[in-house]
Each structure stands twice: as structure tokens, then as C-alpha cells.
Amino acid sequence: MEQKKLFSEPVKYDLTFAREIYRLENGSYIKQCMNCGMCAISCATKDIMDYSPRKLFNLIKLGKKEEVMNANTIWYCTSCCTCKARCPRGIPIVDVMHDLKKYAIEQGSDDYPQSAFYKAFWKEMSSRGRMFEGGVTARYFLMRGLDEIMKAFSMKDVGMSMLKHGRLPLLPPKKLKGMGGLKKIIRKARELERKEAR
Helix, strand or coil: CCCCCCCCCCCCCCCHHHHHHHCCCHHHHHHHHHCCHHHHHCCCCCCCCCCHHHHHHHHHHHHHHHHHHHHHHHHHCCCCHHHHHHCCCCCHHHHHHHHHHHHHHHHHCCCCCHHHHHHHHHHHHHHCCCCCCCHHHHHHHHHHHHHHHHHCCHHHHHHHHHHCCCCCCCCCCCCCCCCHHHHHHHHHHHHHHHHHCC
């Protein structure tokens, strides 16, 4: 009679990755997660995520960098704040997700289309100080490449309808009057971030 194994192989923890994440602005909150599952049942996009937020946090604690960086979870978070409002520990899950998105972009783990949108939005806002949908759209499709540009042409009817109804401006808005002040704020924020990272 074959003897069954009672225990699986021991889990090997690599805390290097977990420590990197804990050093992010909101990363240390991950340690407070008690795995109650409230975030998972509250999330509107959980059915299309690779992992629920609590499972993602567990992978971080285990040091599973590859699984975390390749997961679509952080990109499918819509920042609706339902999980944040319902978390019994008060973990700002949305803020943690934003930190993870930023980390993924810095690490080059940003193949998801949502990543290109975040970058396009940031470049548009930091260069104008105001939102111009046409600028964000153009930047997004240029970042995504020729295949995505060809897909954009299939949506021309939607764009034309939005233009016709005044929902999509043809020309960009004027730049923010205080662009110098905005750039100063951004520089200061980056300096503070570098100091905290040390």
C-alpha cells in the first residue's frame, strides 16, 4: 500500500521583494492584512483579476515577485475605494495599489494597456496642467504601437460622435497659468520621495 504524504514541501520565503514593497509609501499596510476577504467580496472587478487584493498581499509576503509583477490585479483596480471603506483594519488598499502600479512601471513590468494610459495621463497633466482627452489618447496609442493605432481607427465612429456632441474638444485647453508652480510642486514631491527611499 502506497503511503500518502501528509505534508507538502516547505514554503521558502524570500523577504527581499516583500521588504522592497514595505518601503513604498503605503506598502507597510500590507503587513496589517488579516486575510478576512472583505476586499475580495467588495471588489467590482474581482472576477477578472488574477488575484484578489488579499491574495496579492500574501504573494508579496511570500516574496513571489514574478507572480505579483505579472498579475493583472493592480491594473484592474478601478480605485472605487469600496475595499478601502470596508476593510476592518482600515488598510488604504487603493493607495497600496497605486504604489504597486508605480513600482511596476519603475521595474518595467508594465505590459498592460492600463499602464500606458497611466503614463499618457501623467505626461499630459504634467506638461499642460490640464486634461486634454485628445492628447492622452494620442500618447496612449503611440505608446502601445501600430497594432493599437490600427484598432483606434475601428473606433472612429465613437470619436466622431463625441466631437459632434461637444464631448471631445478638438483643440487642447490653454496651459495652466501657474505651470511653474506646478512643476515646482512635482519636483519637491520627487525630492521627498527620494529622501524617504534612502
